[in-house]
Amino acid sequence: MGVADNWVRPYQPGSGRWVVIAWEAFALAMLSWATVRQFDLIGHGVRVVACLLAAIWVVGAWRVLQLGVYVSAEGVLIRGLLRSRVMTWREITGVRMHRTTHRLGPWEIESGRTVLLERRDGGTVNTELWEQGVDFHSRPTVFKAVYQEIRNRHRRAADST
Incomplete structure (x- = not known):
């Protein structure tokens, strides 16, 4: 059976998902800050870490919303x-x-x-x-x-x- 287009979730997601997504953002921001401090990153290094962790957050938030x-x-x-x-x-x-x-x-x-x-x-x-x-x-x-x-x-x- 292939993935059908007619899948329905028989309930509305709870508001707790947004708490999880906000918590993820906070945790990844702290990880970003700690990484920059630990490795004394500047310039491009800071941007790379920030973009990488932001991308991880976007993918994780999307999956949490789709759970x-x-x-x-x-x-x-x-x-x-x-x-x-x-x-x-x-x-x-x-x-x-x-x-x-x-x-x-x-x-x-x-x-x-x-x-x-x-x-x-x-x-x-x-x-x-x-x-x-x-x-x-x-x-x-x-x-x-x-x-x-x-x-x-x-x-x-x-x-x-």
Whole structure:
């Protein structure tokens, strides 16, 4: 399956993405300043460092804005920070919520729910949809609605085959 032009993200991105982008700009500005100071750069050296880190910021900000899960009649497109993945509805046997926990020594720390896609081979794929993430942290009903939308699209695709 090729990348279709009809991918839609079934939710509006959260405002937290802009906080991430601003934080990236601040961190890269500090890195630029530290690099210039550390290596006593002047003139062209300063411009090269500034332009290089600005280009990295632009690419990173664009990817942050594009992050997410997109759906179409053909399947699911998961856009991550570094790579994207396309799965057809035929490759997916189920869509489920998963309660995420992290272990810290003897303690288990709950960190909310995520949406997983179950593959035909028995494996699972994380969709990057996280209840506590920048898109859904203060919008739990949107998180549940997106989960239901993906499940419904999967169910309709399975019924049509």
